[in-house]
Amino acid sequence: MNFSAFHEYLNGPAPVLFFRLDGQGRVLSMNNYACQICGDLTAGTPFQDILIDFQEVFDFQKIAHSRAKEILLSLQTVSGHPKSYLFVFKRLGNLVLAFGRPDIQELEMLRTEMVALNQELGNLTRDLHKKNAELQHALDHVKTLQGVIPICMHCHKIRNEKQVWDKLEEYLIEKADVDLSHSICPECMEKLYPEDGDDEC
Numbered sequence: 317m318n319f320s321a322f323h324e325y326l327n328g329p330a331p332v333l334f335f336r337l338d339g340q341g342r343v344l345s346m347n348n349y350a351c352q353i354c355g356d357l358t359a360g361t362p363f364q365d366i367l368i369d370f371q372e373v374f375d376f377q378k379i380a381h382s383r384a385k386e387i388l389l390s391l392q393t394v395s396g397h398p399k400s401y402l403f404v405f406k407r408l409g410n411l412v413l414a415f416g417r418p419d420i421q422e423l424e425m426l427r428t429e430m431v432a433l434n435q436e437l438g439n440l441t442r443d444l445h446k447k448n449a450e451l452q453h454a455l456d457h458v459k460t461l462q463g464v465i466p467i468c469m470h471c472h473k474i475r476n477e478k479q480v481w482d483k484l485e486e487y488l489i490e491k492a493d494v495d496l497s498h499s500i501c502p503e504c505m506e507k508l509y510p511e512d513g514d515d516e517c
Contacts, residue, residue: 333391333401333416337363341376341412350416355394363414366391368398379405380412388419 334347341363364374368390386402401416466475473481485496
Protein backbone atom coordinates (compact mmCIF):
# COMPACT_ATOMS: atom_id res chain seq x y z
CA MET A 317 0.00 0.00 0.00
CA ASN A 318 1.53 3.33 -1.07
CA PHE A 319 1.33 6.49 1.09
CA SER A 320 -1.58 7.98 -0.86
CA ALA A 321 -3.67 4.82 -0.49
CA PHE A 322 -2.67 4.57 3.18
CA HIS A 323 -3.72 8.19 3.80
CA GLU A 324 -7.02 7.58 1.98
CA TYR A 325 -7.64 4.47 4.11
CA LEU A 326 -7.00 6.38 7.34
CA ASN A 327 -9.48 9.09 6.32
CA GLY A 328 -12.04 6.71 4.88
CA PRO A 329 -15.14 5.20 6.46
CA ALA A 330 -13.22 2.51 8.38
CA PRO A 331 -13.43 3.02 12.17
CA VAL A 332 -9.68 3.40 12.64
CA LEU A 333 -8.27 6.05 14.94
CA PHE A 334 -4.95 7.51 13.86
CA PHE A 335 -2.82 9.96 15.83
CA ARG A 336 0.57 11.28 14.79
CA LEU A 337 2.48 12.06 17.96
CA ASP A 338 5.82 13.69 18.63
CA GLY A 339 8.51 12.02 20.75
CA GLN A 340 6.92 13.36 23.94
CA GLY A 341 3.46 11.94 23.16
CA ARG A 342 1.86 15.20 22.05
CA VAL A 343 -0.73 15.11 19.28
CA LEU A 344 0.55 16.65 16.03
CA SER A 345 -2.32 15.52 13.80
CA MET A 346 -5.15 13.01 13.63
CA ASN A 347 -7.43 11.48 11.02
CA ASN A 348 -11.08 12.40 10.43
CA TYR A 349 -12.44 9.49 12.46
CA ALA A 350 -10.32 10.48 15.47
CA CYS A 351 -11.67 14.05 15.14
CA GLN A 352 -15.23 12.70 15.13
CA ILE A 353 -14.61 10.62 18.26
CA CYS A 354 -12.33 12.88 20.32
CA GLY A 355 -13.08 16.30 18.86
CA ASP A 356 -10.61 18.49 17.02
CA LEU A 357 -7.72 18.53 19.48
CA THR A 358 -5.33 21.45 19.64
CA ALA A 359 -1.89 20.63 18.28
CA GLY A 360 0.40 19.82 21.20
CA THR A 361 -2.30 18.25 23.37
CA PRO A 362 -0.76 15.36 25.33
CA PHE A 363 -2.20 12.08 24.11
CA GLN A 364 -2.77 10.93 27.68
CA ASP A 365 -5.16 13.88 28.24
CA ILE A 366 -7.81 12.12 26.13
CA LEU A 367 -7.48 8.88 28.09
CA ILE A 368 -9.74 7.84 30.94
CA ASP A 369 -8.29 6.16 34.02
CA PHE A 370 -4.80 6.10 32.49
CA GLN A 371 -3.55 9.65 32.99
CA GLU A 372 -1.42 8.73 36.02
CA VAL A 373 -0.15 5.33 34.87
CA PHE A 374 0.20 5.87 31.13
CA ASP A 375 3.94 5.65 30.37
CA PHE A 376 4.23 6.92 26.83
CA GLN A 377 8.00 6.44 26.54
CA LYS A 378 7.80 2.83 27.62
CA ILE A 379 4.91 2.08 25.28
CA ALA A 380 6.50 3.91 22.35
CA HIS A 381 9.70 1.84 22.65
CA SER A 382 8.05 -1.52 23.23
CA ARG A 383 7.32 -4.14 20.62
CA ALA A 384 4.08 -3.54 18.75
CA LYS A 385 1.28 -5.06 20.80
CA GLU A 386 -2.27 -3.95 21.32
CA ILE A 387 -3.17 -2.02 24.46
CA LEU A 388 -6.78 -1.48 25.52
CA LEU A 389 -7.39 2.21 26.26
CA SER A 390 -10.60 4.08 27.06
CA LEU A 391 -10.98 7.50 25.45
CA GLN A 392 -13.01 10.55 26.34
CA THR A 393 -15.37 11.29 23.46
CA VAL A 394 -17.30 14.31 22.25
CA SER A 395 -20.52 12.42 22.99
CA GLY A 396 -19.57 12.30 26.67
CA HIS A 397 -19.58 8.48 26.71
CA PRO A 398 -16.17 6.79 26.98
CA LYS A 399 -15.24 4.29 24.29
CA SER A 400 -12.60 1.56 24.39
CA TYR A 401 -10.09 1.02 21.59
CA LEU A 402 -7.22 -1.39 21.08
CA PHE A 403 -4.13 0.69 20.29
CA VAL A 404 -0.82 -0.10 18.65
CA PHE A 405 2.04 2.44 18.88
CA LYS A 406 4.77 2.42 16.21
CA ARG A 407 7.88 4.55 16.35
CA LEU A 408 8.89 6.19 13.07
CA GLY A 409 12.03 8.28 13.54
CA ASN A 410 11.17 11.12 15.91
CA LEU A 411 7.45 10.42 15.54
CA VAL A 412 5.14 7.86 17.08
CA LEU A 413 2.11 6.66 15.14
CA ALA A 414 -0.88 5.50 17.21
CA PHE A 415 -3.50 3.29 15.60
CA GLY A 416 -6.71 2.43 17.43
CA ARG A 417 -9.42 0.01 16.46
CA PRO A 418 -12.74 -0.58 18.27
CA ASP A 419 -12.73 -3.11 21.10
CA ILE A 420 -14.62 -6.10 19.68
CA GLN A 421 -15.87 -7.17 23.11
CA GLU A 422 -17.32 -3.72 23.74
CA LEU A 423 -18.91 -3.72 20.29
CA GLU A 424 -20.42 -7.15 20.97
CA MET A 425 -21.75 -5.92 24.32
CA LEU A 426 -23.25 -2.86 22.62
CA ARG A 427 -24.77 -5.09 19.92
CA THR A 428 -26.29 -7.36 22.59
CA GLU A 429 -27.70 -4.34 24.42
CA MET A 430 -29.10 -3.00 21.14
CA VAL A 431 -30.79 -6.33 20.37
CA ALA A 432 -32.30 -6.41 23.87
CA LEU A 433 -33.53 -2.82 23.53
CA ASN A 434 -35.06 -3.59 20.13
CA GLN A 435 -36.85 -6.62 21.57
CA GLU A 436 -38.13 -4.57 24.50
CA LEU A 437 -39.28 -1.85 22.10
CA GLY A 438 -41.07 -4.47 20.00
CA ASN A 439 -42.80 -5.87 23.10
CA LEU A 440 -43.82 -2.37 24.24
CA THR A 441 -45.16 -1.59 20.75
CA ARG A 442 -47.22 -4.79 20.71
CA ASP A 443 -48.57 -4.02 24.20
CA LEU A 444 -49.43 -0.50 23.11
CA HIS A 445 -51.31 -1.77 20.03
CA LYS A 446 -53.17 -4.27 22.21
CA LYS A 447 -54.13 -1.59 24.76
CA ASN A 448 -55.23 0.74 21.95
CA ALA A 449 -57.39 -2.02 20.47
CA GLU A 450 -58.93 -2.71 23.90
CA LEU A 451 -59.57 1.00 24.41
CA GLN A 452 -61.14 1.35 20.97
CA HIS A 453 -63.31 -1.69 21.66
CA ALA A 454 -64.44 -0.14 24.95
CA LEU A 455 -65.15 3.21 23.28
CA ASP A 456 -67.18 1.52 20.57
CA HIS A 457 -69.42 0.01 23.25
CA VAL A 458 -69.87 3.09 25.40
CA LYS A 459 -73.19 4.89 25.03
CA THR A 460 -73.77 8.11 26.92
CA LEU A 461 -76.73 10.38 27.52
CA GLN A 462 -75.95 14.03 26.89
CA GLY A 463 -77.79 17.28 26.57
CA VAL A 464 -81.41 18.11 27.44
CA ILE A 465 -83.80 15.15 27.31
CA PRO A 466 -87.50 16.06 26.80
CA ILE A 467 -89.60 14.05 29.23
CA CYS A 468 -93.36 14.10 29.83
CA MET A 469 -94.07 15.49 33.27
CA HIS A 470 -97.12 13.23 33.60
CA CYS A 471 -96.31 9.79 32.16
CA HIS A 472 -92.53 10.24 32.01
CA LYS A 473 -92.22 9.16 28.39
CA ILE A 474 -89.20 10.57 26.57
CA ARG A 475 -89.28 12.16 23.11
CA ASN A 476 -86.51 10.67 20.94
CA GLU A 477 -84.71 12.27 17.99
CA LYS A 478 -87.48 10.98 15.63
CA GLN A 479 -90.02 12.94 17.69
CA VAL A 480 -91.56 9.67 18.92
CA TRP A 481 -92.48 9.35 22.59
CA ASP A 482 -90.81 6.24 24.06
CA LYS A 483 -91.31 4.68 27.44
CA LEU A 484 -88.52 5.65 29.82
CA GLU A 485 -87.37 2.02 30.04
CA GLU A 486 -87.14 1.61 26.26
CA TYR A 487 -85.23 4.87 25.90
CA LEU A 488 -82.69 3.91 28.57
CA ILE A 489 -82.18 0.41 27.15
CA GLU A 490 -81.53 1.83 23.66
CA LYS A 491 -79.46 4.90 24.55
CA ALA A 492 -77.62 3.90 27.71
CA ASP A 493 -76.97 0.24 26.85
CA VAL A 494 -78.39 -0.95 30.17
CA ASP A 495 -80.70 -3.75 31.31
CA LEU A 496 -83.58 -2.86 33.62
CA SER A 497 -85.31 -5.04 36.18
CA HIS A 498 -88.78 -4.11 37.39
CA SER A 499 -89.60 -3.75 41.03
CA ILE A 500 -91.79 -1.50 43.16
CA CYS A 501 -90.78 1.14 45.68
CA PRO A 502 -92.30 1.21 49.21
CA GLU A 503 -94.30 4.37 48.50
CA CYS A 504 -95.99 2.90 45.42
CA MET A 505 -96.50 -0.37 47.23
CA GLU A 506 -98.38 1.41 50.00
CA LYS A 507 -100.33 3.53 47.55
CA LEU A 508 -101.29 0.79 45.08
CA TYR A 509 -101.46 -2.26 47.31
CA PRO A 510 -102.44 -1.04 50.78
CA GLU A 511 -103.96 -4.39 51.66
CA ASP A 512 -100.57 -6.14 51.34
CA GLY A 513 -99.09 -3.72 53.85
CA ASP A 514 -101.97 -4.42 56.30
CA ASP A 515 -101.36 -8.17 56.08
CA GLU A 516 -97.80 -7.76 57.32
CA CYS A 517 -98.92 -6.02 60.54
